[in-house]
Amino acid sequence: MASEDIVVGLEIGTSKVCAVVGETRRDGTVKILGVGQAPSRGVRKGEIVDFDTAGKCVREALADAEEKSDVMIRSVFLAVTGGHTESFNNRGSVNIPEDREEICEDDFEDVQAAAREVSIPPANMFLHSILQHYYVDGQDGVLNPVGMMGRKLEADFHIVHGVGTRIKNSVRCVKELDIEVEDVVFAPLAAAQVVLDLNQKNLGALVIDIGGGTTGYVVYVDGAIKQSGCLAVGGDHVTNDISLGLRIPMARAERLKVEEGSVILGQSVPGEVLVLKDETGFAGREIEREMLNTIIHCRIREAFELLKRQTDEANYLPFLGAGVLLTGGCSMLQGIDQLAEEVFGLPVHLTHAHTVSGVTSAFENPQFSTAIGLIKYAQAMQGDKPRGWFSRIRRKLPFFGVW
Amino acid sequence: MIELPRNQLPPQADLRIKILGLGGAGANALDRIQLDGANSDELVAINTDTQALTGSVAPHKVQLGAGLTRGLGAGGDPELGYRAAEESADEIRAAIGHANVVFMCVGLGGGTGSGAAPLVASCARDQEALVVVFATMPFSFEGKRRMSQAEESLATLQQSADVVICFENDRMAESVSPRAPIQEAFSVSDQTISQSVRAISSLLRRRGLLHVGFDEIVTALRQQNPRCLFGYGEAEGDHSAHQALERALKSPLMDRGRMLADVQNVLIQVAGGPQLTLNEVQILMEEFNRHISDTTRVLFGAAIDPQLGNRLAVTILSSLDADGAVHSPVVRGAVSHPAPARHIPAERPAVEEPLRVPDSMDFPPQDLLEEALPAETFSDAELPVPQPERPIVSRPVGAPVRPAPRPTAAEVVAAKRETRQEQMQFEPVTRGRFEKSEPTIVDGQDLDVPTFLRRNVRPK
Ligand SMILES: Nc1ncnc2c1ncn2[C@@H]1O[C@H](COP(=O)(O)OP(=O)(O)OP(=O)(O)O)[C@@H](O)[C@H]1O
Ligand SMILES: Nc1nc2c(ncn2[C@@H]2O[C@H](COP(=O)(O)OP(=O)(O)O)[C@@H](O)[C@H]2O)c(=O)[nH]1
Ligand SMILES: [Mg+2]
Ligand SMILES: [Mg+2]
Numbered sequence: 001m002a003s004e005d006i007v008v009g010l011e012i013g014t015s016k017v018c019a020v021v022g023e024t025r026r027d028g029t030v031k032i033l034g035v036g037q038a039p040s041r042g043v044r045k046g047e048i049v050d051f052d053t054a055g056k057c058v059r060e061a062l063a064d065a066e067e068k069s070d071v072m073i074r075s076v077f078l079a080v081t082g083g084h085t086e087s088f089n090n091r092g093s094v095n096i097p098e099d100r101e102e103i104c105e106d107d108f109e110d111v112q113a114a115a116r117e118v119s120i121p122p123a124n125m126f127l128h129s130i131l132q133h134y135y136v137d138g139q140d141g142v143l144n145p146v147g148m149m150g151r152k153l154e155a156d157f158h159i160v161h162g163v164g165t166r167i168k169n170s171v172r173c174v175k176e177l178d179i180e181v182e183d184v185v186f187a188p189l190a191a192a193q194v195v196l197d198l199n200q201k202n203l204g205a206l207v208i209d210i211g212g213g214t215t216g217y218v219v220y221v222d223g224a225i226k227q228s229g230c231l232a233v234g235g236d237h238v239t240n241d242i243s244l245g246l247r248i249p250m251a252r253a254e255r256l257k258v259e260e261g262s263v264i265l266g267q268s269v270p271g272e273v274l275v276l277k278d279e280t281g282f283a284g285r286e287i288e289r290e291m292l293n294t295i296i297h298c299r300i301r302e303a304f305e306l307l308k309r310q311t312d313e314a315n316y317l318p319f320l321g322a323g324v325l326l327t328g329g330c331s332m333l334q335g336i337d338q339l340a341e342e343v344f345g346l347p348v349h350l351t352h353a354h355t356v357s358g359v360t361s362a363f364e365n366p367q368f369s370t371a372i373g374l375i376k377y378a379q380a381m382q383g384d385k386p387r388g389w390f391s392r393i394r395r396k397l398p399f400f401g402v403w
Numbered sequence: 404m405i406e407l408p409r410n411q412l413p414p415q416a417d418l419r420i421k422i423l424g425l426g427g428a429g430a431n432a433l434d435r436i437q438l439d440g441a442n443s444d445e446l447v448a449i450n451t452d453t454q455a456l457t458g459s460v461a462p463h464k465v466q467l468g469a470g471l472t473r474g475l476g477a478g479g480d481p482e483l484g485y486r487a488a489e490e491s492a493d494e495i496r497a498a499i500g501h502a503n504v505v506f507m508c509v510g511l512g513g514g515t516g517s518g519a520a521p522l523v524a525s526c527a528r529d530q531e532a533l534v535v536v537f538a539t540m541p542f543s544f545e546g547k548r549r550m551s552q553a554e555e556s557l558a559t560l561q562q563s564a565d566v567v568i569c570f571e572n573d574r575m576a577e578s579v580s581p582r583a584p585i586q587e588a589f590s591v592s593d594q595t596i597s598q599s600v601r602a603i604s605s606l607l608r609r610r611g612l613l614h615v616g617f618d619e620i621v622t623a624l625r626q627q628n629p630r631c632l633f634g635y636g637e638a639e640g641d642h643s644a645h646q647a648l649e650r651a652l653k654s655p656l657m658d659r660g661r662m663l664a665d666v667q668n669v670l671i672q673v674a675g676g677p678q679l680t681l682n683e684v685q686i687l688m689e690e691f692n693r694h695i696s697d698t699t700r701v702l703f704g705a706a707i708d709p710q711l712g713n714r715l716a717v718t719i720l721s722s723l724d725a726d727g728a729v730h731s732p733v734v735r736g737a738v739s740h741p742a743p744a745r746h747i748p749a750e751r752p753a754v755e756e757p758l759r760v761p762d763s764m765d766f767p768p769q770d771l772l773e774e775a776l777p778a779e780t781f782s783d784a785e786l787p788v789p790q791p792e793r794p795i796v797s798r799p800v801g802a803p804v805r806p807a808p809r810p811t812a813a814e815v816v817a818a819k820r821e822t823r824q825e826q827m828q829f830e831p832v833t834r835g836r837f838e839k840s841e842p843t844i845v846d847g848q849d850l851d852v853p854t855f856l857r858r859n860v861r862p863k
């Protein structure tokens with residue numbers, strides 16, 4: 001098995017570290033060889049806050065993945081996220097030199113570089129510049145301009161950037177385990193690769209990955225990424241709200257959320273109570289079901305409303321023909337699709353990795369979308385020519401070293 | 404921006420408060436409390452000294468030991484004060500009546516207050532009231548004898564009251580110019596007492612978004628030998644949250660917030676008029692959190708008080724254990740410049756008069772230096788003041804070891820609360836798990852604070 005076909009995706013998530021070993025095939029399919037996992041500690045809101053602890057969890061997850069896939073892991077594609085990440089769209093433009101009439105490959109690099117000639121905060125670094133559309137001499141709808149005659153090549157890019165030190169933090173955490181990082185990928189972009197098929201991307205879709213500490217989202221319109229971002233609010237917030245509101249410990253609140261919680265209001269029998277099972281100090285404690293659900297509802301609704309506003313402001317909502325796709329662990333909350341439908345006014349689907357073959361049902365879990373998505377991303381990169389959708393950013397930035 | 408509900412819930416119907424002022428100091432504190440707008444129906448002056456009683460604003464007056472002292476005061480003798488109270492125990496009980504919360508203001512160190520306070524506290528407790536004592540410890544320049552009388556009384560009070568909030572005159576007067584007449588120092592002390600009485604009664608009375616209960620107050624203040632940290636600040640305008648907190652931290656008993664770093668529990672209440680926004684509260688709490696250590700438990704209350712209009716008020720209450728600290732006097736400069744023996748006769752005349760300090764009183768040069776600097780110019784970097792000292796009074800050798808306080812207060816209240824347990828009550832630290840992480844701020848709102856709380860959504 002050619003080693004270049006084996007790809008490892010690593011997500012150091014807020015609730016779990018997940019390493020997926022996959023085989024990318026020439027026919028465009030992906031086979032999952034194994035998924036390693038470890039509960040995550042030292043990560044808050046998608047970012048490492050306790051380096052050593054998080055490092056141990058990563059080691060554990062990688063070891064688990066090695067064992068399950070029987071592959072020795074030397075390098076990974078690493079997902080990064082956090083409230084510090086930002087994105088915008090920008091157009092790059094280059095004039096084709098006088099002595100040449102045809103557009104050639106070199107021009108792509110230049111146009112991409114031009115698109116990135118915008119000021120981002122000095123502490124930030126680029127994560128992605130993803131091609132949206134080409135224009136040759138101002139003309140739209142060009143699929144592959146190489147070889148075309150033209151004086152001016154323009155391209156729209158979706159640019160994602162984030163705070164350099166924070167991104168480096170994740171990278172360092174992995175490198176300290178003697179594992180190379182082949183590329184860093186904005187987590188929701190990875191998740192979208194596994195949640196959406198080409199048709200859905202063309203129809204337009206909003207992917208929302210609700211994890212433990214973050215809610216990542218990506219908007220595809222006309223096959224191109226138009227918007228992406230991360231709201232540093234996730235399932236942990238739901239749990240925290242429950243814990244504070246009902247005055248119960250976090251672990252208790254987490255179980256209550258997963259086992260009993262729902263985002264739908266007015267469905268419980270009025271006055272219906274849940275009796276917390278016998279455990280030290282909380283014997284017989286009664287909790288009103290409607291109160292629990294209200295707490296959850298408020299939090300999730302707020303997150304959706306914030307995302308909706310973002311998408312609405314950019315006026316993408318009318319172009320989401322494939323609707324909203326929810327993934328991430330928190331998308332398993334009862335009734336969340338119904339609430340999303342209500343907020344977005346669009347059809348909503350709960351999704352997990354289904355566009356990969358060889359996946360056993362054990363991996364068909366929305367919590368793995370990001371990590372599995374990294375394999376799809378890597379596959380896209382492998383076959384990628386410079387003008388492809390995901391052109392790899394040249395890491396000329398000094399703090400990134402060579403990898 | 405989210406606004407707190409405008410419709411004020413009626414005060415807890417079952418809250419019946421009496422504010423008792425014991426002795427000369429207590430009477431003066433009552434005057435101040437009355438001035439600050441307390442409901443005068445609640446005020447009761449209790450004294451051995453008829454003349455002082457006549458001068459009091461309180462509508463209810465109880466003369467202690469008319470037979471014993473013939474209205475001439477206790478002469479600085481706590482024994483006499485105690486026996487006078489014993490003689491008038493029935494009147495004391497009648498004055499307390501059906502109150503279920505009794506605030507008692509007393510200056511310890513003299514005769515009436517020091518002697519009668521423990522007995523009055525037990526009377527109140529016998530009538531099932533929760534008893535909160537606001538006591539002052541004498542200035543160190545008042546002499547050893549007053550100090551030890553005060554200590555002894557305090558130790559007994561700790562056993563008979565539910566909560567003793569103990570202020571040290573030395574600390575309270577720190578903001579007062581050393582040259583100022585002693586009345587000024589006492590008036591600062593009266594003011595502090597009044598503010599804290601008001602703060603605690605409104606903590607109990609205000610039914611805000613985040614209600615503070617008596618057991619939380621007890622928690623914040625419980626120590627073996629507590630010295631109270633109290634801060635109160637009000638402000639209005641654009642930066643009211645910041646300013647009110649700053650003022651509260653500047654309160655003389657706060658040591659500009661530095662002492663907060665050492666406390667185990669701290670209670671903070673934020674109150675404002677109907678316009679109070681949760682956003683202001685959040686800003687304030689974030690700032691406040693910087694002053695406390697990671698392990699400090701924060702008891703947090705927020706309330707609407709229409710009386711505040713567009714002002715925002717911050718109350719901070721906490722306590723340190725005096726026993727755990729270094730035993731040294733707290734008068735500024737007292738170490739290098741022993742305070743001259745002065746001014747307050749250890750034995751006071753039978754008829755009380757205001758304490759007076761001779762104009763010739765000299766103070767150490769440091770004090771003058773400090774006085775010359777406007778307080779506002781102090782920043783942490785340039786503070787010329789000595790290291791924060793704990794507010795300490797050494798305990799007399801052989802002072803009785805105080806048994807653990809009766810748990811009844813917390814229990815009683817807890818039992819009462821049991822019935823309304825399912826009412827939304829929040830751990831005061833509303834950021835919970837996200838306390839230490841970078842806040843998620845969107846549109847000026849801290850999203851780590853539970854949404855239902857910010858939107859004030861309550862399930863029926
Ligand atoms: N059955 C369930 N119902 C509701 N919530 C669930 C369920 N299972 C898991 N969750 C929640 O999903 C969240 C974890 O999701 P996920 O594994 O996607 O997050 P993560 O990738 O670790 O975090 P992030 O991407 O935000 O850093 C947790 O908050 C967890 O409580
Ligand atoms: N706050 C305040 N404290 C006072 C005042 N007068 C006296 N004190 C303090 O209270 C202590 C007791 O004095 P006082 O109440 O007059 O004695 P009592 O009436 O015998 O209890 C004194 O040692 C002072 O420290 C006053 O007007 N205000
Ligand atoms: Mg995730
Ligand atoms: Mg007195």
